[in-house]
Amino acid sequence: MLVDIRVQEETFSLDAEIARLAATGFDVGGIGAFIGLVRGDAGLAALALEHYPGMTESMIARIVAQAGTRFDLLACTVIHRVGRLPVGAPIVLVLCAAAHRGAALEATGFVIDWLKTQAPFWKREDYPDGQARWVAARESDEAAAARWDAGDPSEA
Numbered sequence: 001m002l003v004d005i006r007v008q009e010e011t012f013s014l015d016a017e018i019a020r021l022a023a024t025g026f027d028v029g030g031i032g033a034f035i036g037l038v039r040g041d042a043g044l045a046a047l048a049l050e051h052y053p054g055m056t057e058s059m060i061a062r063i064v065a066q067a068g069t070r071f072d073l074l075a076c077t078v079i080h081r082v083g084r085l086p087v088g089a090p091i092v093l094v095l096c097a098a099a100h101r102g103a104a105l106e107a108t109g110f111v112i113d114w115l116k117t118q119a120p121f122w123k124r125e126d127y128p129d130g131q132a133r134w135v136a137a138r139e140s141d142e143a144a145a146a147r148w149d150a151g152d153p154s155e156a
Contacts, residue, residue, distance in 0.1 A: 001068040002026070002075035005060045007051055009083040012093050017077055021097045026074040030101030032108030034094040040087040048124040048132075049082045049091070056080075056120050063114045071107035073098050078111065080121065110148050117145040 002024055014035065021031055038047045064076045075097040085091060092115070096107035123135040 001073050003061065003064055003068075004075075004077045004079075005057050005064065006079045007053070007056055007060075007082055008079065009081060011081070011090060012079045014093065017079070017093060017095055021075050021077060021095055024075050024097070026097065027099050028074055028097045029099045030097070030104040032094075032096045032098075032101075032104035032106075034092070034108050034112045035090055036092040036112070038085050038087050038089045038091060043127060044087055044125050045128045046084050046086045046126045047091070047135075048084045048126055049080075050122045050124075051080075051082050052120045059119045060115065063111055063118060066114075067096065067107045067111050070110065071096070071098060071103040073103070073107055076107070076111065078115065080115070080119070082121070084126070113141070113144040113148060116141045 014033070018031055018033070022028060060078050060080070064078060067073060068076060073096055077093065077095040079093040081091050092112070094108050094111045094115070096104050096111060098104040098107060117137070124132050125135060126132045
């Protein structure tokens with residue numbers, strides 16, 4: 001499986017990343033895609049994301065490896081941005097390539113659900129009035145990850 005994991009401040013190009021996966025030479029029949037954006041909830045100005053270099057990429061690699069085995073992936077790209085991102089900016093891209101669309105789509109859901117709960121990122125909401133607050137984990141994210149009944153990728 002071809003794996004590309006990046007944690008970066010720069011934005012990404014969906015077209016370029018899909019073209020790269022489609023050109024792998026594998027028998028790709030479908031690519032599942034997810035792009036996460038900064039929501040403008042409650043007057044938010046920006047979202048500041050921090051991570052623990054090395055540890056973050058390692059956890060993402062474990063999640064991707066589990067998805068690769070479970071869904072027979074041919075390739076997977078995960079790009080997660082860090083830094084201060086304004087409302088509407090792309091935060092995360094998950095692309096999962098497989099021989100068939102069902103596996104590609106399911107793997108994409110699996111990766112993003114586990115990424116939300118297991119990858120060590122810290123998010124701070126910044127408001128126009130100068131106030132800020134750190135974002136706590138949400139029960140809905142934990143429930144989404146639990147539906148896969150895959151075990152904890154940190155134990156892989």
